[in-house]
Amino acid sequence: MKIVGTGSEIPKKIVTNDMLSEFLDTSDAWIYPRTGIRHRHVISDEKLEDLAISAAKKALDNAGLSASDIDFIICSNVVNEYITPGLGCIIQGGIGATCPAIDINCACAGFIYALDIAETHFQAGKVKNVLIVCAEEPTRMTSWKDRNVCVLFGDGAGAAVLTAGDNIKGIKLSTASATDKLYQIRTLEPTPYITKQEESISLQMRGQDVFKFAVKASSGDIKYLLNELGMSPDSIDHYLLHQANIRIINTIRDFLGQPESKFPTNVETHGNSSSASCPILLDECNRNGILKRGDMLALSAFGAGFMSGAVIMEW
Ligand code: ACO
Secondary structure (H helix, E strand, O other), X not given: XXXXXXXXXXXXXXXXXXXXXXXXXXXXXXXXXXXXXOEEEEOXXXXXXXXXXXXXXXXXXXXXXXXXXXXXXXXXXXXXXXXOXXXXXXXXXXXOOOOOEEEEOOHHHHHHHHHHHHHHHHHOOOOOEEEEXXXXXXXHOOOOOOOOOHHHEOOEEEEEEEEOOOOEEEEEEEEOOOOOOEEEEOOOOOOOOOOOOOOOEEEEEOHHHHHHHHHHHHHHHHHHHHHHHOOOHHHOOEEEEOOOOHHHHHHHHHHHOOOHHHOOOOHHHHOEOHHHHHHHHHHHHHHOOOOOOOOEEEEEEEEOOOEEEEEEEEO
8 A cells, every 4th residue: 555645633722831830840941851842732622523534634635535535444543532433433424434434542553553454454455545544632631730741742633545555565563561551541430230449540651661662662663674674774764753752762763873864753842642643743744845755764653552563665
């Protein structure tokens, strides 16, 4: 398959580090050097589904296709207002498509897992065009009293349209169950039969463990693919990594021995928008002319689970 269109949508509300320090014991002087984040876009009066639908429509427009051309929709989402139906169903109606839609929850690695599922559908000859939409509002998962976590995240949606082609050179997925490092727990409706203790817990993160995992998993997934394909890190033109923390990106870059110019970033202005991060960055690079047809791209993401993945593709 190949990507023929991209789109993204982010909330209009910008929250700077200085705004956070008005109600949290934090500061730009702490946040920026440790994360590379200056501000993030946060959902206020928008609905995540509307951002997702807008990103999808932009991707379709960019691809020169209409909703009726899409055979399958894959939506990557960790949380939204609906428990059911799936966000993919809402997006399907919102863009006026009639094809099947599924949701996946692979945390921040969702775009890579969605690409893998799409590739399998192309290989099986089941589809001509696929729409992937990654839509996330992690700012609704964190406690805004917890400076360890809430300063890191922003919201948004990114989308990609895929059609038949041989541009995907390899995909590597990795899962290593470590559910105490990064998690959130919600309580469900009580029943007369529930006897266990239940408690909602906002997003919890062991930051340094996540940092180490992120570097090891992302550089490992990319190096695995490069080895499999007989390629060197030099043969990649652009590394589009999950935008969680500039220090994580820089450490992965050091492991790969590559120049900063190959690593476009938007973490400074977006924060970490979970699985939407990679496709938003892809869309920005597509629209601002950084990507040229024929360029070799490595995309890589990591997140709760732990789940990670990488893809090497020709643009
Ligand atoms: N402002 C001020 N002080 C803070 C803040 C804050 N926002 N957050 C934590 N601190 C304090 C801590 O309380 C601690 O204080 P103490 O020493 O008095 O106990 C001190 O700063 C140091 O805290 P550390 O956690 O050791 O700081 P560290 O240098 O590890 O940086 C960070 C923390 C930025 C979270 C880092 O560990 C990191 O980036 N980890 C990866 C996080 C990540 O990428 N998560 C998401 C990936 S997966 C996904 O995308 C869902």
